[in-house]
Amino acid sequence: MEAVPARARTYVAGVAVAALLCLLPLPQLRTGWGAVALLAAVYAGCDRLARSRLAGISYPAGTFYPVLLAAAFLLPAPAAALVAVPGALLSRVEQRPFLLRRVWRAAQLVLGVWVAARVHRALGGPGAVGAGDMPYALGPAAVAVLAFCLVLALLDGGIRATAERVPVRRAWRGLLPRSLAPVAVHGLAGLMIAVLWRSPYGPVAALLVLLPMCVSWWAFAQYHRERAAHQATIRALVQAVDIKDGYTRGHSERVGHASMMIARELGMDDERIEVIRFAGILHDVGKLGVPTRILTKDGPLTPDERRVIELHPEYGHEMVRGISFLGEARAAVLHHHERLDGTGYPYGLAGGQIPESARVVAVADAFDAMTSTRSYRRARPVAAALAELQKCAGRQFDPRMVTALVRALGRYGWRPAVTSDDARTPGVPPPAPPFPSRPEARR
Structure with missing residues (x-):
């Protein structure tokens, strides 16, 4: 997202101004600036280490929220925000x-920590933390953590609506529930840091609480390395298909992009949208x-050749069924050429028997087939392709998917990122691909 829309820049500027206003009282504060400096150094150092190239992966921004929440429990709001x-x-x-x-x-x-600190202080949290009164300290800390999550979710939804052009009715969907559980754990760690900090053991003992976070950091790294290996496998498979069938190069990525657009329009959650995207990428x-010789044949396919090419969904399913994180994407690979009226292949499923993911990919596949140039025909305009899909809705395609x-x-328009020669093809925007199988395109 290098070209940030003007409204997104305005939104960020407004949030930055609000953050500066939260920090204005700093010169009048009488607080332990040594504690501020130490907590700021710990947070900056841990965050920098987590994002360094030595880590080998990109970590989420909230890896060291315990330090920020500890500051909210220990310091006045402007100092904690700093x-x-x-x-x-x-x-x-x-x-x-x-x-x-x-x-x-x-x-x-700054805004999240400032609000959390104000809420915590308003509920009498600093007194309970200073006395080490854990049962009573939990209540104000829990409400402060909830306020922290709420502020971050509200701000994230705003940036999604302004910078990523997510519709307003969906921009905030799921943000708070997804962040609440992990940040609650971080809040508990932050409360332990704060209580130990105020105890006779002091700051050094308090910062030892971060050791378990380092263990979770390591586990998180292992998970992401495994996921990166899976995605590298997917890329290798797609590149192999692109090399083998030059006419459809880039098609898989575009189908993945179109499948993702449909899934998002249907209101699926982010995890399922990602699985649907994988389904589109791997469908062929x-x-x-x-x-x-069959894939690259310029003339019409013989009945025997058609039967061979119609085996590709089963071949594909055999290839991906061992990749566990793909989930329902494997069913989409197998059934994306089934038709609503039962005349598709490989099993002739009809209506609701066809998995939803397969119905999504079928529409995305056919759309890209029509809007891409092939050896046997020119690309159709997007409007003509959509009209054809609507004409076939109810018989070949699920009307819900077509409408979506x-x-x-x-x-949003049709501007997928392209990584192949299709950037030169009329009707196909530069970098990102989807594609239908040859018999479908010929039909």
């Missing part, structure tokens, strides 16, 4: 614009089992 600033401004950013992303992150954390991987694609394209 703890987040050095780490956020010095953090390693992978995408442009770097400065804007750092400012956004710093402003977001079974073509690796089809002879190249029409709405999504009306809102």
Whole structure:
């Protein structure tokens, strides 16, 4: 997202101004600046280490929320908010614009910590923390953590609506529930840091609480390395298909993109949208089992050749069924050429017998087939392809999926990122791919 929309820049500027207002009382505060400096250094150092190239992966921004929440439990609101600033401004950013992303992150954390600290103080939390009265300290801390999550969720929804153009009715969906459980655990660790900090054991003992977080960090790294290995396997399979069938190069990525648009329009949650995208990317991987002479044949296919190529969904399913995290994507690979009227292949399923993921991919596949140039015909305009899909809805395609694609394209247009030669093809925008199988395109 290098080209940030003007409204998103305005939104970030507004949040930054609000964060600065939270920090204005700092010169009048009488607080332990040594504690502020130590907590800020710990947060910045841990965050920097987590995002360094030594880690080998990119960690989420909330890896060291316990330090920020401990600051909210220990310090006045402006001082607690200041703890987040050095780490956020010095953090390693992978995408442009770097400065804007750092400012956004710093402003977001300042507001979240400031609100959490104010809520905690209003409920008498500092007194309970100072007395080490754990049962009573839990209540104000829990409400402060909830306020922290709520602020971050509200701000994240705003950036999704302004920068990522997510519809307003869906921009905030699921943000708070997804973040509440992990941040609650971070809040408990932050409360333990705060109580130990105020105890006779002091700051050094308090910071030892971070050791379990380092263990969870390591486990998180292992998970992401495994996931990265899976995704590398998927990329290798897709590249193999692209090399084997040059006419459909880039098609798999575009089908994945269109499938994701449909799934998002249907209101699926983010995890399922990702699985549907994988389904679209891998739907034609079974073509690796089809002879190249058939895939690249310019003339009409003979009945025998058609029967061979119609085996590719089963070949593909055999290839991906051992990849456990794909979930329902495996069913989509197997059934994306089934038709609603039962005349599809490989098993002739009809209506609701066809998995929902397969019905999504079928529409995305056919759409990209029609809007991509092939050896036997030119690409159709997007409007003509959508009209054809609507004409076949109810017989070949699920009308819900067709309607969802029409709405999504009306809102966002068709501009997938492309990674292949299709960037030169009329009707196919540069980088990202989907594609239908050859018999479907010929039909």
